[in-house]
Amino acid sequence: MTNYDTTKPYIQYIEDVLSGKILSGKLVYLACKRAKSWFSRDDIELHYDEIDTKIRIVQKIKQKRGLQAGKPFILLPFQQFIFSQIFGWYYVGTDKRVINNVLIMMARQTGKTYIAAAIAIAIALDKTLPSPQVDFIANSAKQSTIAFRHCDEQCASLDPKGKIFKRYRQQIRVPRTGATINILSADTSKLDGRASYFISDEIHENKNWKIWEICKSGQGSLKNPLAIGISTAGWWIGEEYPLYSMWTSANNILNGYIEDDSWFYMIFQLDENDNWKDPNVWPKAVPTLGLAVDYSFMENRIQEAINVPSKEIEIKTKNLNMWCQSSQVWIPKEKIDVVCQKFDLDMFNEEDDVSIVGVDIAEVNDLASISVLVEHDDKVYFKSYPFVCKAALKESRWKDFYNRWIDDGYMIFEDDEAIDLDWVINKVEEINEKIPIALVAYDPYRGRQLKAKCYKAGIPCKGVGQGIANFSEPTMTLESYIRMGKQIVIDDNPVTKWCFSNVLLARDVNNNVKPEKSDGRAGHNKIDIVITMLMTFKLWMDLKGITGSNEVVVLE
Secondary structure, three states: OOOOOOOOOHHHHHHHHHHHHOOOOOOHHHHHHHHHHHOOOOEEEOOOOHHHHHHHHHHOOOOOOOOHHHHEOOHHHHHHHHHHHHHEEEEEEOEEOOOOOEEEEEOOOOOHHHHHHHHHHHHHHOOOOOEEEEEOOOOHHHHHHHHHHHHHHHHHOOOOOOOOOOOOOOOEEEOOOEEEEEEEEOOOOOOOOOOOOEEEOOHHOOOOOOOHHHHHOOOOOOOOEEEEEEEEEOOOOOOOOOOHHHHHHHHHHOOOOOOOOOOEEEEEEOOOOOOOOOOHHHHHOOOOEOEEOOHHHHHHHHHHHHHHHHHHHHHHHHHOOOOOOOHHHHHHHHHHHHHHEOHHHHOOOOOOOOOEEEEEEEOOOOOOEEEEEEEEEEEEEEEEEEEEHHHHHHHOOOHHHHEEEEEHOEEEEEEOOOHHHHHHHHHHHHHHHOOEEEEEEEEEOHHHHHHHHHHOOOOOOEEEOHHHHHHHHHHHHHHHHHHHOOOEEEOOHHHHHHHHHEEEEEEEEOOHHHHHEEEHHOOOOOHHHHHHHHHHHHHHHHHHHOOOOOOOOHHH
């Protein structure tokens, strides 16, 4: 059991957080609680000398920017705590560190990138490491350059005559340790998984795991690899996005639901019931408030969010590190969650209720969808059946998620190389047996074969044009139903929620709107379920006479 030395600022920080002397959010509190519990373990120990050596080196840096420009970089207690947890814990009797993965989340301008640069320098100057290579990586060259520039300035402060650090345009070398510090980005060809240490800056911008996994892939044979993610929160919400997935894991690990000693989390955020307009809670997200971040700046930003609603999402996300969907996202996740609940078509009365079915099989090698709309007890119910074929599980970038959703029963696997229309018709007929189908909605541009098969099966159908003018009123009306949360029920399916999270609104000069994929022309994000829901909703509105023509052309 390691001596719990409260004379060290990084240990006293634990006590101050746990006692409430330092105001903290739940995740920081849990991180400190976890750290204190580790002192009771017999298999790990804290190496104070290594921590103190690295802190001593970093505190020789003179800051160049911000409110503390010109002053030594004296690490605040929470910053020392970060160093202590990353570099201090070792398995007893070995030189193997416990922590190999790190996530640091703070609001913008709180010094997270600066501390990451200092960590890189501390690693590069460690003579006990075999020629350490540290890579700054980011989703763009511009972002990775920011972290590298901080590092370059810190090296110049420590070594103005260039005797220790040899500084180049995209690399810093330390001949005495054989270390290199490099700048890389996703838009270069140099991401080859070679770094023993890497720091991924603003990881919220990563829409997939590609960059992280490439860099992690080269660390398997290393004794003490280190992967660090630093970021503010973002608006890419969903388990498929790296930062949100890491944040979810942090909640699970820090709450003790799962165990993984290799991860260290330091996440400064407001708690769920905090009032973001209250200055008293801001330090939970901005630990350097009054130092790196001026109080008047925060006051002005929050007032700006109050006065200009269109800026609220951006300010809450970046200045308070809150998870918020972009103001461009069609309907916020929390609104979708309210109207989602589990149900099955068996709950309806086949004698009194009828359905409208929408079918989208535009991409035969990826996600396709059948949606069912039923009006029942003055509410509109939507149940969707997402399905994929073999090609999607081989070729789609989302194949790992598709496999998981198939295993969990949320998605249907159609065992063929491409979508088989006979299988689709069989599914439609299966629905028709449970709840009579009034109409099947299809895309007239792509659905001629589907129309013919519906006709042969005796099921009425109608084409729904995919133009923006045709979708505008159903889109706006469906949005109002969801936001009100009273007239609509959507089957609780993570694939459906994922499709909604991928929707932005396209708008034409006449102010017509239609859902489009949030990644634009790249077309990787899927919204198929939203489209089939809107196709059925369009026909339902026509039948009810809510808008447009109520004339139904059956078996055109």
